[in-house]
Amino acid sequence: MSYILGIDIGGTFLKGEVLKDGSPVSGSETPTDLSDLAGCVEAFAEKLAMGCGARFSEISGVGIGCPGVIDDGTGTVVRAANLGLENYPLRAELEKRLGLPVKIGNDANCAALGEAAFGAGKDVKNSILVTLGTGVGGGIVIDGKLFTGNRGAGAEIGHMVIEKDGEKCTCGRRGCLEAYCSASALTRATREAMENDTSSAMWRTYTHSDCDGRTAFEYMDSDPSAKRVVDTYINRLACGLVNLANIFRPQVILIGGGVSAQGTRLTAPLQRIVDGEMFAAEYAPVEIRCASLGNRAGALGAAALFL
Ligand SMILES: [Zn+2]
Incomplete structure (x- = not known):
């Protein structure tokens, strides 16, 4: 034993x-x-x-x-x-x-x-996890092994710039994936959208303090402001995923963290954009899945x- x-x-x-x-x-x-x-x-x-x-x-x-x-x-x-x-x-x-x-x-x-070993990536040898929580984290698994770079300091997926000179990030740089795609960034974007459209259903239901990363998804089918927040969020996240797919070409990219609770509302549009924009998409496709092991x-x- x-x-x-x-x-x-x-x-x-x-x-x-x-x-x-x-x-x-x-x-x-x-x-x-x-x-x-x-x-x-x-x-x-x-x-x-x-x-x-x-x-x-x-x-x-x-x-x-x-x-x-x-x-x-x-x-x-x-x-x-x-x-x-x-x-x-x-x-x-x-x-x-x-x-x-x-x-x-x-x-x-x-x-x-x-x-990669026990969860949603266990059927493939190459996978990347992108975790959408307070920040954006993750890791890269190549041939079943972690890739962490020199002295373990690499694979900082969240600090890939997706908007040159964009929003300020916690790392000191501007325009990082984390500055747009963390749950906190999603909450901030939702709050701004509510303020800018006081006729929105989100504004009528939520106050500044109780809206969170779920609010825009909850209202996306009935509230154009909410739909814009979700679309922008998904487009920016997809930009990061396409970059990862083009560089590492894993078989799957797994989405974890609180925002991944949205399931296919998140993964289906991400998959569409990745399929449309990725290099040699049909030759070596990348499947976008939700992570399965939680915490x-x-x-x-x-x-x-x-x-
Ligand atoms: Zn950063």
């Missing part, structure tokens, strides 16, 4: 998954203790092992997904602002405490690997670092 543990570190919760002979068998979560992160991860790993009756001698490794800039070569957390970590040797610390091999990856990259993807992908 061989077990692998996968732990996804978040600012509020640690999420964990256990693989037995390569297949997921159980998962759980626990609150994150930021004052003693390594101790908290150590205790959680022990709990995960106990929960599925695994002896430590049967565990071949512990994979960790961590937000921020992660040097996956040295296992160092270079910078993770919301965990309060800088140049922290997390892998070395956990290997010392657990006495087991540990691998660490960026959380978004781990999520991409999780979807389990990160921990499953962290475990998959050992597969």
Whole structure:
């Protein structure tokens, strides 16, 4: 019997998954203790092992997904602002405490690997996950392996410019995909559309504070302002997806994060634009799908670092 543990570190919760002979068998979560992160991860790993009756001698490794800039070569957390970590040797610390091999990856990259190994991309070898949440993140899987670039700093899909000199982005540049296609950017665009059209159904129903990334989709069939917000959003996202498709030509691009709950309302028009604009579309098509693992993807992908 061989077990692998996968732990996804978040600012509020640690999420964990256990693989037995390569297949997921159980998962759980626990609150994150930021004052003693390594101790908290150590205790959680022990709990995960106990929960599925695994002896430590049967565990071949512990994979960790961590937000921020992660040097996956040295296992160092270079910078993770919301965990309060800088140049922290997390892998070395956990290997010392657990006495087991540990691998660490960026959380978004781990999520991409999780979807590729166990989720919506498991039938193909080349896939890209684009996560539409507070920011735009994701990861690139080539021939079943993560591509993270030099010192793990690459695959920052959200910081691809789609509008030269466009909206300001959190990275300091202008016009990034993240500045237009995060759930927060979608909410901001919805709010602006409501203000500019006070006869719209959105304006009558929602106030500034309670509209969110779902509002425009909800009203797109009855409210022209909402439809414009959705169309613009999808067009910009499609621009980023076509760029990714032209450079990497995966078999599938997976859409994850909160906005992906829109399902085919999102993926069908994206597919149409990608098919129409992509280079050699008929020769090597790219299918746009929704991701399927939700918030389990990160921990499953962290475990998959050992597969
Ligand atoms: Zn940016």
